[in-house]
Amino acid sequence: MxxxxxxxxxxxxxxxxxxxxxxxxxxxxxxxxxxxxxxxxxxxxxxxxxxxxxxxxxxxxxxxxxxxxxxxxxxxxxxxxxxxxxxxxxxxxxxxxxxxxxxxxxxxxxxxxxxxxxxxxxxxxxxxxxxxxxxxxxxxxxxxxxxxxxxxxxLHELHMFIFSLAVFHVVCSIITLAFGRAKMKEWKAWEIETQTMEYQYTNDPERFRLARDTTFGQRHLSVWSKSTILVWTVGFMRQFVMSVPKVDYMTLRHGFVMAHLSPNSQTSFDFHKYINRSLEDDFKLVVGISPPIWFLAVLFLLFSTNSWKSYLWLPFIPLIIVLLVGTKLQVVITKMGLRIQERGAVVKGTPLVEPTNDLFWFNRPHLLLYLIHFVLFQNAFQLAFFAWSGYEFGAKSCFHKNKADFGIKISMGVFVLILCSYVTLPLYALVTQMGSTMKPTVFNDQVVEALHKWHQKAKRQVKLNHNSTSTTPGSSRPSTPSHSRPNITSNHSAQLVSRFNDTPFEPRSPVGSLHGATSSVANDGTVIDQHKIDVDSMEFSFEQYIELQI
Structure with a gap:
C-alpha cells in the first residue's frame, strides 16, 4: 500500500x-x-x-x-x-x-x-x-x-501568495486610514477654536497687514520661496517636521469657506468633519484592488528575478512616490501663499488663498489619490512577499540569503507605512480640498438624501412637462405671449436638474445659495408654479439645517 x-x-x-x-x-x-x-x-x-x-x-x-x-x-x-x-x-x-x-x-x-x-x-x-x-x-x-x-x-504556493497579497493590502490600507485619522484628531482642537471670540478678534476681517508679516506669510513668503528649487527642497524637508501646522490649517480652512460657502459659515461650518467624510469617501478606492493594480502585481512578480536584482530597487519605488506626493502637497500650499503676495503686498483680515486645480499635476487633485493607492499596494506587496516566502521556504531560502534584501524590505515597508499614515495621508486630506470644486461630502447623509429626493422629483416633473407639451395640439394654444412659459419652465427646470447632475458642485456656490436659488425658482410664479414641483418644506428647506449639521 x-x-x-x-x-x-x-x-x-x-x-x-x-x-x-x-x-x-x-x-x-x-x-x-x-x-x-x-x-x-x-x-x-x-x-x-x-x-x-x-x-x-x-x-x-x-x-x-x-x-x-x-x-x-x-x-x-x-x-x-x-x-x-x-x-x-x-x-x-x-x-x-x-x-x-x-x-x-x-x-x-x-x-x-x-x-x-x-x-x-x-x-x-x-x-x-x-x-x-x-x-x-x-x-x-x-x-x-x-x-x-x-x-x-x-501552484499551491502561488495560491497562498495571492491570498497573502490581498490580505496584506487590505490590512495595510486599514492601518493607514486608522493612523491617519488619529493624526487628524489633533486638528479638532483647532476647529473648535474657530468658534471662539478670541479667534474672531485675532482674525478681524477689517484689519490690514502686510502679507509677509502674517503668520502664514512668515512661513511661506521668504527669500527661498522665490526659487523653484528651494521651494521643492523646503517642501521635501517639511514632511518630517510639522507637516501640517496650525497656521496652514486655519488659512486653508478660511480659503475653502470663502470660496465655496457663504462668509457667515466661518464659525458654523465644521471643516474637520468635512475632511474626514472626504477621506472616508476616498478610502473606497484605496482599499480595493483594481485591474490595473492586479496588472502591476503581475509585473512585480515578473521582475522579481535574480538577474534584475529587484531587491535593490523595487522596495524604493513606494518610498520615492510617497515622498514626491508629500513634497508636491507642501509646494501647493507655498504656491497659494505666493499668489496672495502677487495680488498685493497688503491683505485685509486673514490671508485669503484661492483654491484652484491648476496647482496640481494635470489639473487633477484626485490623481494624488491614485499614487497613494499605488504606494499602499506596492508596500503591501513587499511585506506580503517577505512574509509568504519566509513561511513557505524558511529563513534559509535563497529569497532571504541576502541580508541586505531582508533589511531593505522590512525597513522600507515599515517606514513607508508610517510616513504615509502620519504625514502624507493627512496632508492629502487637507490640501486636496483646495481644488476648484468641492466634494459632495460637504453635505451629510441626511442632506444628501433630501437633495436626492428633490432631484428625482424635479426630473420627473421635467419629464411630465415635456410630455404634456408634446401631446398638446398646437392649434389649441392661444397666440398670446403669456402661454409660451411652459417651454421656459421646462428649460429652466432642466438647467436646475443638470446642476445637480454635475457633481462635485461648482466653486463659489454657497451652501445657503442653494436654498436661495431653489426658492427663487419655486416662488417665481413666472417660472415654476407651486403645483409643478411639489416639494415639502421639511424636505427642502434645510438652509439652517445645513448651517448646523455640515
Whole structure:
C-alpha cells in the first residue's frame, strides 16, 4: 500500500465530515463578523466606510474565484510541458544558489527523498495510480525531456501568495486610514477654536497687514520661496517636521469657506468633519484592488528575478512616490501663499488663498489619490512577499540569503507605512480640498438624501412637462405671449436638474445659495408654479439645517 493514493473512496467519512465542519464554521464566523461590522457602520451613519466594506467583500469574492480557477485548472496547467532551457530563464534564485540549497538540505531531506522514490516505484506498478499521483505531470514531461510549466507545488504556493497579497493590502490600507485619522484628531482642537471670540478678534476681517508679516506669510513668503528649487527642497524637508501646522490649517480652512460657502459659515461650518467624510469617501478606492493594480502585481512578480536584482530597487519605488506626493502637497500650499503676495503686498483680515486645480499635476487633485493607492499596494506587496516566502521556504531560502534584501524590505515597508499614515495621508486630506470644486461630502447623509429626493422629483416633473407639451395640439394654444412659459419652465427646470447632475458642485456656490436659488425658482410664479414641483418644506428647506449639521 506504500505510495498508494488515498482518495475519498478510502477515506473515513468522519474525517471528511470533520474537515467540512471546521471549514464551514470558520466561513460562517467570518461572514457574520463582516455582517456585524456593516450593521454597525450603517447604524453610525458611516455610509462611505460601509461602501468600503462592500469593496472588501468583493475582493474576497474575487479571491474565491481565483482559488476556484486554480483548483479547477490545476490538472491542465501541470500537464503543460516546456523545454529545460526555457525553464532556466528568469529564475528568482540563481542556479548556483539552488544547487547550494539542494546540497545543504540533502541530508535533512534524505528520509523524505527516500519516501518519494518508493512512491515513484510503487506508482510505476499500477498505471492508473501513476496517472493520479502528484508526480504525473513530472513523469509525463520527463519522458519528453521537458519540465512542467508550473508544478502542483508551485501552484499551491502561488495560491497562498495571492491570498497573502490581498490580505496584506487590505490590512495595510486599514492601518493607514486608522493612523491617519488619529493624526487628524489633533486638528479638532483647532476647529473648535474657530468658534471662539478670541479667534474672531485675532482674525478681524477689517484689519490690514502686510502679507509677509502674517503668520502664514512668515512661513511661506521668504527669500527661498522665490526659487523653484528651494521651494521643492523646503517642501521635501517639511514632511518630517510639522507637516501640517496650525497656521496652514486655519488659512486653508478660511480659503475653502470663502470660496465655496457663504462668509457667515466661518464659525458654523465644521471643516474637520468635512475632511474626514472626504477621506472616508476616498478610502473606497484605496482599499480595493483594481485591474490595473492586479496588472502591476503581475509585473512585480515578473521582475522579481535574480538577474534584475529587484531587491535593490523595487522596495524604493513606494518610498520615492510617497515622498514626491508629500513634497508636491507642501509646494501647493507655498504656491497659494505666493499668489496672495502677487495680488498685493497688503491683505485685509486673514490671508485669503484661492483654491484652484491648476496647482496640481494635470489639473487633477484626485490623481494624488491614485499614487497613494499605488504606494499602499506596492508596500503591501513587499511585506506580503517577505512574509509568504519566509513561511513557505524558511529563513534559509535563497529569497532571504541576502541580508541586505531582508533589511531593505522590512525597513522600507515599515517606514513607508508610517510616513504615509502620519504625514502624507493627512496632508492629502487637507490640501486636496483646495481644488476648484468641492466634494459632495460637504453635505451629510441626511442632506444628501433630501437633495436626492428633490432631484428625482424635479426630473420627473421635467419629464411630465415635456410630455404634456408634446401631446398638446398646437392649434389649441392661444397666440398670446403669456402661454409660451411652459417651454421656459421646462428649460429652466432642466438647467436646475443638470446642476445637480454635475457633481462635485461648482466653486463659489454657497451652501445657503442653494436654498436661495431653489426658492427663487419655486416662488417665481413666472417660472415654476407651486403645483409643478411639489416639494415639502421639511424636505427642502434645510438652509439652517445645513448651517448646523455640515
Amino acid at each position: 506504500t505510495g498508494e493514493i488515498q482518495t475519498l473512496e478510502k477515506t473515513p467519512t468522519w474525517a471528511v465530515a470533520t474537515v467540512c465542519l471546521v471549514l464551514v464554521t470558520i466561513s460562517i464566523i467570518i461572514e457574520h463578523m463582516i455582517y456585524l461590522t456593516g450593521k454597525w457602520l450603517k447604524s453610525n451613519n458611516k455610509k462611505t466606510l460601509f461602501e468600503a466594506l462592500e469593496k472588501i467583500k468583493s475582493e474576497l469574492m474575487l479571491l474565491g474565484f481565483i482559488s476556484l480557477l486554480l483548483t479547477v485548472g490545476k490538472a491542465t496547467i501541470t500537464d503543460i510541458c516546456i523545454s529545460k532551457s526555457l525553464a532556466d530563464n528568469w529564475l528568482p534564485c540563481s542556479r548556483k544558489d539552488i544547487e547550494e540549497m539542494d546540497a545543504r538540505n540533502h541530508g535533512e531531506n534524505e528520509a523524505n527523498i527516500h519516501r518519494k522514490l518508493m512512491s515513484f516505484v510503487a506508482s510505476n506498478i499500477t498505471e492508473s495510480r501513476r496517472i493520479l499521483s502528484a508526480a504525473t505531470s513530472g513523469d509525463k514531461c520527463q519522458a519528453q525531456g521537458k519540465v512542467p510549466f508550473l508544478s502542483s507545488d508551485a
